[in-house]
Amino acid sequence: MRFPVKKFFSYYKPYLSLFLRVLACAFIVSAVTLVFPLLVQHITKDVLKGDLSGALSSVYGIGGLMLVLVAVQNIGNYFVDYKGHEVGARMESDMRSELFAHMQTLSFSFYDKEKTGRLMSRITNDLLLLSELYHHGPEDYVKYLVRFIGAFFILFSINAHLTIAVFCFFPILGAFSLYFNKMLNKALRRNKERIGDVNAQVEDSLSGIRVVKSFANEYVEIEKFNQANNRFLDSRKKTYKAEAYFFNAVETIIQLITITVIIFGSASIVGNTLNLADLITFLLYISFMIEPIQRLTHMSSQLQEGITGFQRFMEIMNLKPTIENKPNALILPEVHGEIEFKQVSFRYEAHLDHVLVNLSLRVQPGEYVALVGPSGVGKTTLCSLIPRFYEVTNGDVLLDGISVRDLDLRSLRNNIGIVQQDIYLFAGTVMENIGYGNPAASEEAIIAAAKYANAHGFIMNLSNGYHTEIGQRGVKLSGGQKQRLSIARVFLKNPPVLILDEATSALDNESESIIKESLESLAKGRTTIVIAHRLSTIRNAERIIVLTEDGIVEQGTHEALLARDGVYAHLYSKQFELQ
C-alpha cells in the first residue's frame, strides 16, 4: 500500500493554528538553547581574560541574561508539552471516532471474517502511538533541525576543518538509518498483529467464560492464551534485538565523533589554529549536533510506529461496506409488509457452495408464515436477505414490490423487527435496553412495550425496577426474561415486518407459554416469518413453508401438509416420536 500522505496530514486541519503556535514555541525554545554556549564562550574567551577588575559585573549581567533565557525556555516548553500533547490526543480521538463510525458501516460479511479482539486492538493500541507521532514528530524535527543547523554554522565559524571532519560521519549514519527503518517497520507490524491476536484470544475466552468453566477447560484457555502471548513476546524480542543493534551502532558513531573532535581539536591547539575557549565551545555545541542524531533513532522508531499504526488504520478505512445505500435510495413512507423472493440464489462467498438456488416465495401483508426444514438448509440465511444483511447473488428480494437494493437501508431495517434465540442485550439498565428499539421513545412508551411483552411484572420485581442494571449481555436475567426484553424492544420499534428466529426453543414450558403469548400479540397485524424447529409451536401458522436442500418443496397449512404425507409429515412424525 502506498503511504497516503494527504490523508495522513489531513487530520491536522482542525487544529492547524494551535499546532503552528506549538511549532513556533518549539522553534523559539531551540533558538534560545543555542545561545547558552555562546555566552559561555563569551565569558571564557572575552570576560575572563586580561584585566579582571570589571569582570564580575559582566558575569552577573550574563548570569541575569541566562536566567531570562531559562524563563523563556520554560514557558515555551510548558506550552509545547501541554498544547502539543493536546493536539496529538485530539487528532487521535478524531481518528478513533472516525474508525469506529466506519466499522459501524461495514457489512456482516466483514464481521464474519474478522476477530473482534483484533479490531479492538486497531481502535486502541494502534492509534495511541500515532498521537505521539502527530505532535512529537514535527515538534522534534523543528527543535532538532534548529539546533543542528544553528550549531553547524556556529561550529563552522569557530573551526571549518573540524566541522567538516565531523560531518564526514553523517552519510554513514543516514544510510544506516534507512536500512534500519525498513527492518523496524516489518518488526513493528508483526508486533501489532501479535498483540491483536492476544486481544482476540482474551476477548474470545472471556466472552465464553461460562462455556469455559462448564467444561472445566480453563487450562485449555490458558494454554491458548500463552501461545498467543509467547508469540507476541518473541516478536517483541526480535524488535528489541534490531533496536539494540541499531542504537549501539549509532552510539559508537557518536563516540567516534567526540573522539575525533577531542583529538583533532587538541592537535589544532598545539598547532595554534584553535584556542582552549573555542575547543570548550566546540565540545558544547557538538552535543547540540549529536543530540538530534541520538534522537533520530528514537524519532525513526516513533515514525515507524506511527506509520505502521496509520497503515493499519487505513486498511480498515479503505474497506468499502459491501452493502450500501444507492444514490437517491428510497425512503418508505408506509410499509404494508408484502415480501417477495424472486428467483433468489445466494452463497456467502464466491468460493463457497450456494445455500439458496433460484428460490421464489411471496408473503402477503399481515400473513403469518412458518419456515421449517432440516438444519443448515438456509432458513436463517433466507430471512437475513430481507433486511439486506447480505446481498443476493442472483434474483431479487422485494418489500412492497420494491427491491430492497433500491431502499434506504435505515428505512428498510426500521421496518423489520427481529427476535432471535441468541439475544444480545447491552450492559445498562432495563429501560435502556428496551429503549434501544426506539431511542426517541418516552418512558411511558417503554413501559407500555414491556407490558405488551409480558415483561412489566418481572421488571417491577427487580431491585431497581426499570432502572436495574442487567450486567454484561444481561447475565443477571433468566433466559425467558431476556427473551421478553428483546420482544419488548421490538414492540417499541413497532415494525410492520417481523422475523422470529427460533425465539422460544431454549425455554421451559412455562416461560415458553408466556413468550408464545407475547409473540402472538407482537405478530398481530404484522407480516411475520417464524423460523421454527419445534413443529408443535407453529401448528396454527397460516402457511407453513418447507425448505430443503432442493428449495421449497411443500407449503400449506399444518393439516394440509400432514394430509399430503410428504417431507413435513415425515419431519413432524419424527419429532413426535422423539417427544
Ligand SMILES: Nc1ncnc2c1ncn2[C@@H]1O[C@H](COP(=O)(O)OP(=O)(O)OP(=O)(O)O)[C@@H](O)[C@H]1O
Ligand atoms: N456467515 C456465514 N458464512 C458462511 N457460511 C454460512 C454463514 N452462515 C451460515 N452459513 C452456512 O449456510 C448454510 C445455511 O445456514 P443457515 O443458518 O441459514 O441454516 P438454517 O436452515 O437456518 O439452519 P438451522 O436450522 O440449523 O439454524 C449452512 O451450511 C451454514 O454453514
